[in-house]
Amino acid sequence: METYKINVNGVSRQVTVDPGTPLLWVLREELKMTGTKYGCGIGACGACTVHLSGVATRSCVVPISLVGNRAVVTIEAMATDPLGRTVQDEWVSLDVVQCGYCQSGQIMSAVALLKSIPKPTDTEIEESMGGNLCRCATYVRIREAIKSASQQLKR
Amino acid sequence: MMLGHVAPSGATRKSSTMRYCKIALLFALVALTGCTYNPPNMATTRADGLAAWQQVYSVLTHPRCINCHTATNYPQQGDDRHRHFANVVRGPEGKGVPALQCVTCHQDANADSTGLPGAHDWHLAPLSMKWQDLNDKVLSSAEICGAITDRSKNNNRDGAALLKHHTEEPLVLWAFQPGRRIDGSMRTLPPLTREEFVTATRKWVEAGTPCPQTR
Numbered sequence: 001m002e003t004y005k006i007n008v009n010g011v012s013r014q015v016t017v018d019p020g021t022p023l024l025w026v027l028r029e030e031l032k033m034t035g036t037k038y039g040c041g042i043g044a045c046g047a048c049t050v051h052l053s054g055v056a057t058r059s060c061v062v063p064i065s066l067v068g069n070r071a072v073v074t075i076e077a078m079a080t081d082p083l084g085r086t087v088q089d090e091w092v093s094l095d096v097v098q099c100g101y102c103q104s105g106q107i108m109s110a111v112a113l114l115k116s117i118p119k120p121t122d123t124e125i126e127e128s129m130g131g132n133l134c135r136c137a138t139y140v141r142i143r144e145a146i147k148s149a150s151q152q153l154k155r
Numbered sequence: 156m157m158l159g160h161v162a163p164s165g166a167t168r169k170s171s172t173m174r175y176c177k178i179a180l181l182f183a184l185v186a187l188t189g190c191t192y193n194p195p196n197m198a199t200t201r202a203d204g205l206a207a208w209q210q211v212y213s214v215l216t217h218p219r220c221i222n223c224h225t226a227t228n229y230p231q232q233g234d235d236r237h238r239h240f241a242n243v244v245r246g247p248e249g250k251g252v253p254a255l256q257c258v259t260c261h262q263d264a265n266a267d268s269t270g271l272p273g274a275h276d277w278h279l280a281p282l283s284m285k286w287q288d289l290n291d292k293v294l295s296s297a298e299i300c301g302a303i304t305d306r307s308k309n310n311n312r313d314g315a316a317l318l319k320h321h322t323e324e325p326l327v328l329w330a331f332q333p334g335r336r337i338d339g340s341m342r343t344l345p346p347l348t349r350e351e352f353v354t355a356t357r358k359w360v361e362a363g364t365p366c367p368q369t370r
Contacts, residue, residue, distance in 0.1 A: 018268075041269075043269075044241045046241075055258055055259065057258075057259055060269070061269040063268045066263065066266060113252075113253045116254075124253075127252045128255055129254060129255075131241040131255040
């Protein structure tokens with residue numbers, strides 16, 4: 001067991017865990033931040049997506065020992081992030097969500113995409129979002145919500 | 156007349172003595188200075204260089220290396236070199252796309268607890284450095300040698316720079332310490348050790364980076 005200080009959503013947090021503990025479980029079980037979901041545990045589905053220093057990251061495959069001093073941002077912070085809030089509003093407006101399980105990861109990936117490419121093409125949306133799986137198949141509405149959010153951006 | 160034996164004359168005895176003295180003096184100097192006598196540095200022959208290149212080629216075409224030297228829009232993974240899962244794609248700079256970069260999963264070091272390989276700045280080699288064709292067939296020794304020595308394709312690297320790349324590049328070094336899979340088993344290693352690979356590269360470079368002839 002080792003003690004780690006990590007910055008989560010702008011707040012410094014301290015945890016004592018095994019160095020190999022994936023960030024996902026540190027967030028959910030140590031910090032009780034359950035917005036980030038477990039879907040597969042192997043980085044294949046995207047449900048666990050967070051941002052590490054602004055980079056969309058699969059928290060289920062990143063051990064806490066490799067986080068370092070990079071800022072962790074989770075779905076819980078999106079309501080107070082201007083772009084995150086815009087994306088969430090479009091998700092609601094277009095009634096994207098069905099069961100909702102994958103949507104935290106979908107939104108985190110969508111925000112990362114729009115921060116890098118404010119006006120993405122359909123191809124760019126499909127390439128960036130192609131690693132986020134949705135068993136309810138809300139993909140069409142996800143794409144439309146991203147395009148709608150893109151139109152809201154003042155850039 | 157007796158054949159085979161001629162009693163040395165006085166002059167011959169004197170020159171032999173001088174020669175032995177010089178040899179003794181040489182050994183004494185070596186012993187005193189602690190230096191090691193190295194034979195002259197013989198130029199590496201083209202044949203030596205080609206043999207060394209074949210050793211280098213055996214490493215470059217191992218899955219730990221060639222999985223990221225693809226001709227396609229995606230990397231490969233595993234010893235069977237299947238298409239990388241999770242729909243990852245090359246992206247404009249070989250680093251993936253905004254929400255699905257290579258570093259979305261691959262960190263600066265191996266994550267043995269989760270089975271993810273990692274090294275600094277994980278990314279694909281550029282298409283100019285593809286070592287397989289669009290059907291994932293590994294290119295020939297001549298073809299890869301030609302590509303790797305073409306300075307218009309290899310980021311303008313001469314022999315010395317290629318040696319430096321093989322010696323210092325983190326992603327090259329990773330191939331020799333590729334970490335564990337999620338089931339705990341070690342990933343298979345290239346056929347040479349890192350030291351053997353660098354030695355072979357050096358010999359190939361010293362020979363002038365010769366390439367096999369295209370058949």
